[in-house]
Amino acid sequence: DAGITQSPRHKVTETGTPVTLRCHQTENHRYMYWYRQDPGHGLRLIHYSYGVKDTDKGEVSDGYSVSRSKTEDFLLTLESATSSQTSVYFCAINSVDNSPLHFGNGTRLTVT
Amino acid sequence: GQNIDQPTEMTATEGAIVQINCTYQTSGFNGLFWYQQHAGEAPTFLSYNVLDGLEEKGRFSSFLSRSKGYSYLLLKELQMKDSASYLCAVEAGSYQLTFGKGTKLSVIP
Numbered sequence: 706d707a708g709i710t711q712s713p714r715h716k717v718t719e720t721g722t723p724v725t726l727r728c729h730q731t732e733n734h735r736y737m738y739w740y741r742q743d744p745g746h747g748l749r750l751i752h753y754s755y756g757v758k759d760t761d762k763g764e765v766s767d768g769y770s771v772s773r774s775k776t777e778d779f780l781l782t783l784e785s786a787t788s789s790q791t792s793v794y795f796c797a798i799n800s801v802d803n804s805p806l807h808f809g810n811g812t813r814l815t816v817t
Numbered sequence: 818g819q820n821i822d823q824p825t826e827m828t829a830t831e832g833a834i835v836q837i838n839c840t841y842q843t844s845g846f847n848g849l850f851w852y853q854q855h856a857g858e859a860p861t862f863l864s865y866n867v868l869d870g871l872e873e874k875g876r877f878s879s880f881l882s883r884s885k886g887y888s889y890l891l892l893k894e895l896q897m898k899d900s901a902s903y904l905c906a907v908e909a910g911s912y913q914l915t916f917g918k919g920t921k922l923s924v925i926p
Contacts, residue, residue: 747904747918748860763913795859803847803908805862 708732711796711809719817724783726812728796730776736799737779738763738806739771741792748795754779786816819843821917823905828923829895837890837920839905847908851879851890854902854919863890863903892922900924 709730718724728737739751750763752771760771768790770782783790793813797806820842829835841849848867852860866872866881866888878891890903905917 745918748906748916750913753913764915805850805865806852806860806914808859808861810859 709796709798709807709809711794711812713812714810715813717815717817718786720787721785724786724814726781726794726796726814728779728781728809730779730798732798732800732807733776734798734800735776736801737773738797739769739779739781740795740797741765741790742795742811743792751781751794786814788816790814791816819907819909819915821905821907821915823903823917823920825918826921826923828925829892831895831897831924831926833895834891834893835895835922837892837903837905837922839888839890839917841886841888841905841907841917843886843907843909843915845909846883847910849879849881849888850906850908850914851888852904852906854904856901860904895924897924897926 712727736755738753740748742748749765751765751769752763754760754773772780793811795811796809799806823839850865851863853863854860864879866879869883871878871880876893881888900923902919902921904919906914908914
């Protein structure tokens, strides 16, 4: 989807290093979300944002932090990456609370 | 807590009809989504049900029974390109969707 971009698309990092994933949208949508997807677990919500500087925790937030200083950008930070954080990370956006999510293309993160 | 169950895998023949079931037990219910996800790609929206009944959208239909905690996605005239994972997701409160683990559908000639 041209309206939502994730970077990087792939990253390999070592245990203990900090990692930041970026989600950028051009749709001016209020709500932004970070999910992780793992085999056998499906998509699980990490953190979400309902406006600039307004964020909250999801189901699997331990070890992650987020920031949203502008409407268009939502950053996910792993302060000290662990092997259990190896996953595919998806950013998603929607304009109102119960409208369909539009997903970015994902970031495949490997922590060695 | 939230619990969403769907079959892990299904196989169907090109041109046939397939029904993918989803049962849920959630604290609260606002609506139910179905998403399609091809391997290595992002999920894309298929349907949204709030009220009981059938919603038809081309070859795809989705059904909801709120009293039974049950939904299904019906795919007609299956095509090879329908091979994908189908994700059931329940909205039980503000901002948060809970996803099932997904059903991997393989369409064979």
